[in-house]
Amino acid sequence: LGKSSSVNLSSYVSSLTQSSHSAEFYQRAAKLVIYLNRENSELAIKLANAAVLQHPDDAVSYRARGDVWLEVDENQLAQKDLERAIKLDDKNAETYYNYAQALRNQLKYQDALPNLDKAIAIAPLTFRYHDAQGQVLKLLRRDVQAEAAFKKALTLAPPHEHWLPRSHLANFYEQTKALDKA
Numbered sequence: 001l002g003k004s005s006s007v008n009l010s011s012y013v014s015s016l017t018q019s020s021h022s023a024e025f026y027q028r029a030a031k032l033v034i035y036l037n038r039e040n041s042e043l044a045i046k047l048a049n050a051a052v053l054q055h056p057d058d059a060v061s062y063r064a065r066g067d068v069w070l071e072v073d074e075n076q077l078a079q080k081d082l083e084r085a086i087k088l089d090d091k092n093a094e095t096y097y098n099y100a101q102a103l104r105n106q107l108k109y110q111d112a113l114p115n116l117d118k119a120i121a122i123a124p125l126t127f128r129y130h131d132a133q134g135q136v137l138k139l140l141r142r143d144v145q146a147e148a149a150f151k152k153a154l155t156l157a158p159p160h161e162h163w164l165p166r167s168h169l170a171n172f173y174e175q176t177k178a179l180d181k182a
Helices: 006-018 021-037 036-055 061-073 074-089 094-103 109-120 127-139 141-154 164-177
Strands: none
Touching: 021 061, 036 061, 061 094, 074 094, 094 127, 109 127, 109 164, 127 141, 127 164, 141 164
16 A cells, blocks of 8 residues: 555555445554555545444444544534544444644643543553543633643653653643743
């Protein structure tokens, strides 16, 4: 796929949507198409739509399409699909995290926060969830909680990922005029 031209990729995606595959297959294929080239987002949407058509009662199908909608900044569509995914499977932390991202992107910070809390409750050692929680808390001006969330994310992040929560924590300190900590 990585070496395919957009025409070849389009015909390949069309052949995939005509076949029956698992919802997980479509999810991975849609992510790969987005990863290869954002300009091919319509192909990823075709794959995600095929997943929903072939697996309408599978949370993975809606999660896949919701993820694609997030990638192309269609947050209301992402919100709708991720809500459906949660109704079908309320035990997936990544779905709650992505749902919170869709809400945050729509400036619905109060609604995003409980979904990040649910993601953390399911997967408490995932630093990205704590980092996102810190970002939302910062936007809600809940500074003490935001700082704690960023610090927790930093302690959980693997060494090669420290840059993300460290950057967000430094930005938080800068915005709160705690320049000595930044």
